[in-house]
Amino acid sequence: MSGTRTDLPYLRSRRLRRPADAAPAAPAPAAAPAPQTSASSLDLSAPSAPDPAPSSSSLDLSAPSAPAPSSSPLDLSAPVSPEAPSTGSSLDLGSTDPAAPSTPSGGTSLNLFDDEEPASSGGTSLSLDAPSGAPAPVRTSPRGHARLAEHDLGLPSIRADERRLMTEHEPVVALTRMQSAAGALEAKVAVPNPSEVVLGLVFETSDGRQSLVLPGLSQQGPDPRRPIFRATSSGVAVNLRRIPGVHRLLLFAVPTRPSKQLPGGTVTVTTYGGSRLEAPLVAGPTLGAQALMTAYVVEGRLVIRAEHDPYSGTLQQICAAYGYREISWRDPYTPLV
Amino acid sequence: MAVSLSKGGNISLAKAAPGMTNAVVGLGWDPRTTDGAPFDLDASVLLLADTGKVRSDADFVFYNNLTGDNGSVQHMGDNRTGEGEGDDEEVHVALNQVSADVQRIVVVASIDQADARGQNFGQVADAYIRVYDGDDPHNTDKGVRFDLGEDASTETALIFGELYRNGGEWKFRAIAQGFAGGLASVITQFGLQVG
Numbered sequence: 326m327s328g329t330r331t332d333l334p335y336l337r338s339r340r341l342r343r344p345a346d347a348a349p350a351a352p353a354p355a356a357a358p359a360p361q362t363s364a365s366s367l368d369l370s371a372p373s374a375p376d377p378a379p380s381s382s383s384l385d386l387s388a389p390s391a392p393a394p395s396s397s398p399l400d401l402s403a404p405v406s407p408e409a410p411s412t413g414s415s416l417d418l419g420s421t422d423p424a425a426p427s428t429p430s431g432g433t434s435l436n437l438f439d440d441e442e443p444a445s446s447g448g449t450s451l452s453l454d455a456p457s458g459a460p461a462p463v464r465t466s467p468r469g470h471a472r473l474a475e476h477d478l479g480l481p482s483i484r485a486d487e488r489r490l491m492t493e494h495e496p497v498v499a500l501t502r503m504q505s506a507a508g509a510l511e512a513k514v515a516v517p518n519p520s521e522v523v524l525g526l527v528f529e530t531s532d533g534r535q536s537l538v539l540p541g542l543s544q545q546g547p548d549p550r551r552p553i554f555r556a557t558s559s560g561v562a563v564n565l566r567r568i569p570g571v572h573r574l575l576l577f578a579v580p581t582r583p584s585k586q587l588p589g590g591t592v593t594v595t596t597y598g599g600s601r602l603e604a605p606l607v608a609g610p611t612l613g614a615q616a617l618m619t620a621y622v623v624e625g626r627l628v629i630r631a632e633h634d635p636y637s638g639t640l641q642q643i644c645a646a647y648g649y650r651e652i653s654w655r656d657p658y659t660p661l662v
Numbered sequence: 663m664a665v666s667l668s669k670g671g672n673i674s675l676a677k678a679a680p681g682m683t684n685a686v687v688g689l690g691w692d693p694r695t696t697d698g699a700p701f702d703l704d705a706s707v708l709l710l711a712d713t714g715k716v717r718s719d720a721d722f723v724f725y726n727n728l729t730g731d732n733g734s735v736q737h738m739g740d741n742r743t744g745e746g747e748g749d750d751e752e753v754h755v756a757l758n759q760v761s762a763d764v765q766r767i768v769v770v771a772s773i774d775q776a777d778a779r780g781q782n783f784g785q786v787a788d789a790y791i792r793v794y795d796g797d798d799p800h801n802t803d804k805g806v807r808f809d810l811g812e813d814a815s816t817e818t819a820l821i822f823g824e825l826y827r828n829g830g831e832w833k834f835r836a837i838a839q840g841f842a843g844g845l846a847s848v849i850t851q852f853g854l855q856v857g
Contacts (some may be wrong), residue, residue, distance in 0.1 A: 569726060
């Protein structure tokens with residue numbers, strides 16, 4: 326046990342501000358957090374009871390009833406225990422039309438596939454053999470490379486070209502490794518007047534750097550020469566080819582009107598395969614910024630959650646509330662990037 | 663000297679590298695100098711059953727899934743630029759520990775964001791794939807190599823070659839098959855979907 330998560334205290338303080346908001350079926354854990362040894366240790370289950378297990382490097386994203394091998398005060402569960410997702414965690418790629426394969430080009434082609442049909446069905450469901458809630462055994466290959474076993478995240482997945490509304494009751498979607506690694510994850514906002522709101526991302530890289538991208542301030546990060554994150558007036562994007570370098574991110578909205586009023590609309594997040602996640606953008610006054618979605622990279626898979634956060638704040642407050650405290654600020658609305 | 667194959671050729675690994683159990687598949691390339699965006703080539707591996715398809719998503723070993731088949735196949739990580747000496751990317755295969763139902767191990771290289779950057783393998787020179795003994799890496803008499811030449815033009819992904827079972831032994835085949843649709847177009851051929 327070598328470290329303590331720094332992104333947890335805000336959750337306690339948020340609960341203190343509105344204790345009545347605690348999910349009835351998912352009581353908030355005790356205030357004293359169990360130390361975590363790894364930033365990748367993430368409990369997305371709805372904890373039935375705080376578990377003061379000292380630590381574990383394993384990950385528990387199991388169903389609510391499963392005991393957590395590592396207690397965490399980080400509660401990313403739905404306000405009420407979600408029903409079992411209809412899609413489960415097993416990705417059925419066979420039920421959707423595959424992307425049209427490109428024709429092997431002629432110049433250099435030795436065509437091995439004349440007798441084969443393009444993949445159109447089956448055989449691609451994610452093998453998630455580890456029992457739900459079980460600690461992740463670490464296997465070591467003959468050449469000494471450690472590897473975590475596959476977990477059943479127990480979270481809803483999404484198919485290519487599927488559209489999913491992320492409700493308060495089912496706010497989480499876990500992408501597959503391929504969905505998490507191909508193309509770009511693009512977030513946009515659909516509102517009557519797009520100039521009234523801009524999107525930004527605050528992020529933490531896998532080596533612990535925190536920063537943000539926001540139109541007009543810092544449009545590419547963390548390294549502008551080889552950016553992972555981009556922000557323009559039309560939305561934000563994450564280069565998923567660089568997903569191994571990402572640990573987590575927060576998508577937020579900043580109203581541009583002097584009144585800091587957010588327009589009502591919808592936030593959409595799309596993947597390379599055409600999947601589209603949607604969450605409402607609730608109209609109303611803000612203190613300068615509104616958190617919309619969070620995403621964590623869990624064993625190479627992006628787990629995205631619509632926050633449905635009833636609170637707004639200054640951008641600095643929002644970042645701090647979600648655990649991004651390693652950012653310096655010129656003023657509560659302007660980070661030093 | 664290591665055996666040099668031409669396109670379409672194949673050879674028994676027991677003959678090319680007697681006694682080899684830990685094979686290293688090394689890939690190399692040299693992007694030609696351009697004024698545009700830098701090249702980022704990625705190697706990846708597909709483990710295929712006798713159906714010619716992967717058994718599951720886990721059989722696609724790439725930059726976001728560096729191990730496959732319970733660790734018998736290990737991707738050694740990404741070299742972004744292709745600069746420097748030696749192999750640009752490597753995949754280690756413990757031949758004796760590959761599951762019996764894996765019949766082929768297909769090795770692919772693709773260019774990241776090729777369409778957006780207007781890049782293709784026509785702008786890549788000196789591409790090769792080689793297989794050598796990971797336990798005897800400096801023995802130049804063992805192993806097999808395939809230089810892909812300059813045939814590629816508009817392709818953005820290439821199957822360099824494959825290891826495959828044949829009559830109880832592992833063989834290597836030089837392929838150099840190009841795809842214009844990038845990595846996605848390759849993996850869909852083998853039962854995977856991107857989205």
